[in-house]
Amino acid sequence: MTVWLPVLVPLVTGIATFALGEGRSKARAAVNLAGAALASGTVISLVVGAYSGTVRAGEVPLLPGLPLTMHGDLLGLLFSAVATVLWGVTLVYAIGYMDHARDRARFFGFFAWCIAAANGVALAADPLSLFLFYEILSLTTYPLVVHSGTPEALAAGRKYLYYALGGGAALLIGVAWLAAIAGPVRFTPGGALGALSGHETELRVIFGLLAGGFGVKAALVPLHGWLPGAMVAPAPVSSLLHAVAVVKAGVFGIIRLVNELYGPELATSLGVAQVLAVVAAVGIIFGSVVALRQDDLKRRLAYSTIAQLSYITLGTALCSPLAAAGALAHLAHHAVMKITMFFTAGSLAETLHVKTLSGLPGVARRMPITMTSFAVAAFALAGIPPLAGFASKWMLGAGAAEGGSVWALLVYVASGALALGYMVPILTASLREGNQPARTGTESDPRMLWPIVIVAILSVVFGVTAGMPGSPAHWAVTAIAPSFGGWTP
Amino acid sequence: MSSHYVYAMGGVVLFALGTYALLARPHLIHKVIAANFMGSGVFLVLIGLGNRTAAEPDPVPQAMVLTGIVVTVAMTALGLAIVKRYYSATGMTTLDAPGEDGERR
């Protein structure tokens, strides 16, 4: 039963939010925060259980021979913890940000349902269940993308749907085809498709379909087209969903696909992992380069996200244990780093109406705490030790070298330099003299300030504690190790 | 060819004529009459084929014909009532205005 709670608690929170209606904002805030706290508590209890060896599981009959299955394994729980805990943080931010917006009940309700769906993706124990929650996630995010109801929002939403539903169609065929050849399979560390010889071509095509389907949300170039446009959504949506929940669901799907469905050995022997690695590498360079040229802050961050997500995909596709662990760790690290930056962009837009690079001069003076947090996250992203980004990038790079793919190491190094290239100008521009209105009182709404500080601190903490148990990096290593048959770093 | 085949063939011919008229003739009353033609055609087929083999007449087709006549009468009555209503509402005796290509979507 416990394993269903990370899905059920946000689901019920959402229903309660809708039922409360538009007016009662205090009650709504209380319900949502309580829901987030409760959901985080259940995830933590599942984590404790998993670390001590008890993996909780559950299933519900659904389709003939194919029940809806969930399991609280360390791999899934990492994503679940990221999504749920950051949901709580984002709620505080969102309550401040959306103070004067319309349709807040709809917003917070679908927000909660997105987390429910993301937790479903995280904890699903077989491809069909994962696919179900993955599609539900597409549906629940749409109202958030089009929230403002303006023509741009509607157009962005339509583009999002084309990509998301198209990816879903590919996934449907892939999952159904796999079920037709292999029967019901569950995610197993190291791969679940052992006894299938003679189906090589079909398995390659299915891999392509599945990777394509996941690749849409994972912004794998060239399936990334929806992401920059989706930035039109309110900042909490961009932060949580497009830095954390939705895009991480895509890369998480790829991680499950390579490590626990096909397994590193089969993926390499079929040759599909190598193709995925090359596609991801192209994405890294593409995203980083295009980010350099963006004036709009959120779009710059969006292209950075495209590149960083491909870090994860590349690390996974290398099928080498340290790289795979680094990829999983980066899932968590990038989440906190990028969410800091998106929160900052949101604060700048909401408080100072600054949305572009050219509007930044004078901001550092006006909002010092915010920009310092942003600086921390930016340096972390670029891989400066001892921050979080360095830890995961080190694992990725070392894993690439260990596995014999030195080219991937070079890609990582190059993109680190490019990351500095697109992040530093933001900082330098904000430090320049400019004409921002004088400060009165706190630099921005405290509900929007504190979450930024908290997640920036996390970027530091995750990096510094990287070797120790309880940190995402150590967690990732423990979660990935079974897929590589008893490897220890 | 035995006599009951003549009935059956005649029935098929009537059915075909009725089908053509139902589809091709625009006037509503013609359509209703055409449907009755089709019905009569089917009834002839039933009677004709029903007497094919046995020495004694087979009652089942006759029962079917009787039921069919009743149902057809009901349908015709309904059809005529609606046509009459339609005529008083629109003054038209066809579904589409003359010269217009029907809303054949």
Add this chain to the structure above:
Amino acid sequence: MSLVVHLPALLIIAPLAGACASFVAGRRRAPYVALTVAAVNGTLALALAARVLAEGPWRYRIGGWGAPVGIDLVADGTAALFLVLSAAVGLAVTIYASAYFRSSDPAAYGHGLFWTLWLFMSTSLNGLFLTGDVFNVYVCIELVGISAVTLVTLSGGPDALRAGLRYLFASMLGAMTYLLGVALLYAAAGTLDMATLRQTLVADATAATGLAFMVAALVLKTALVPAHFWLPTAHASAPTPVSAALSALVVKGSYFVILRLLLDVAPPGYLGGVDIALGVLGSVAIVWGSVQALMQDRIKLLVAYSTVAQIGYLFLVFPLARAGGDVLALALGGALVHVISHGLAKAGLFLGAGSLITRFGHDRIADMAGAARALPVLALGVSLAGVTMMGLPPSGGFAAKWLLVSAALATGQWWWAVVLVIGGLLAAAYMFRLIRILLAGGDPELRPSASPLRTEWVPLALSAAAVMLVFAVPLIVRLAEAGTTLLAAGVTP
């Protein structure tokens, strides 16, 4: 348990008695009669389904005569599923209509005759789902047609009359063709009882021609492309509760008979390539209907063309049925889940659309912007119905799509899977066009006119039921398995 055995007969007698009672009761009390009868009908249908699950299917001899002299009713799993769907949608529509008509001009619903006609239609539908005799099918289909046509023309306006006339002529064409088919089949096989036909049907030109005519006629009545021309105007011009019933139930009635004929009565492959032809036509319907729906400006026409498209899904079961065995079970399960989920969702969608029209005072989709803010319950109902149409999880529509895709992939006929996926994407295109407008900015001061709460909650309840259906799939599959084996058994209570 002797009363339970009589359930098939009761399911016909109850709504018939209700129809007469509502006629006598007059305009004011008729809704209450109808509500009572709907509840009774629901109970009876559920009881029948429960008995089929517990003790298996059975045959019921009307008047004790027994085939071939008399007519037998067949209570099996497939019939139970259709009966329960009909009862559920019927109950929902009755509740909705009692509110919907209260506020409108009595002439708009035939001065209370709506209830009588509605209950007659329920009677004939129940009869259609239960009958085990091919000629009785003709009678029931004609009865359904008569009630449906009259219901369509109820409002008396020129558009409704025109749509009703088109529907009537299509109905008569179908019924006569069907009867001709029955005549040929009887001449060749010598019996009208479905179970006996199943045992004695041999390869014979006359019988095959007869069967082909019957199937063709039923295809016309189910509005499969290209025989769909009568449906969009009929469903769109009818009063809202009637539209819901037409799309959800009436077209499913003739489909039910096709299922019986092609999967139960005739041996597999009896009609040669007809099953593949039906699959191809179904695929065309899916694409054509969706494209047409995308181009509509008026909401009820969009929903009606959506029905044309969704009906195409139902015909994909026939090419897949040839493989028999597990694949047949998967495909049939998919078709049955689709029938039920589409029935519920389409009823919800039509009722929701009707409510939107009443509240806004017009039916132009483009001018309904911002409805989600002002009418959240309605918008949610419409959106959830859309989720089923698109076949997205978590919904009954998804379960149906999955089962059909699995069946297609298992037989290696992967092209049907592609059609299914494309259909889902096209459905998303037209549904999201509607949903997008509902969610759009719109006028913040929008205050639609008031309407009873039922008109908002009934569509939501139907759509939510269609979504939750995904959890009932194992039950549906179990009922379906108690279906096709029956007719040959000749089991009597």
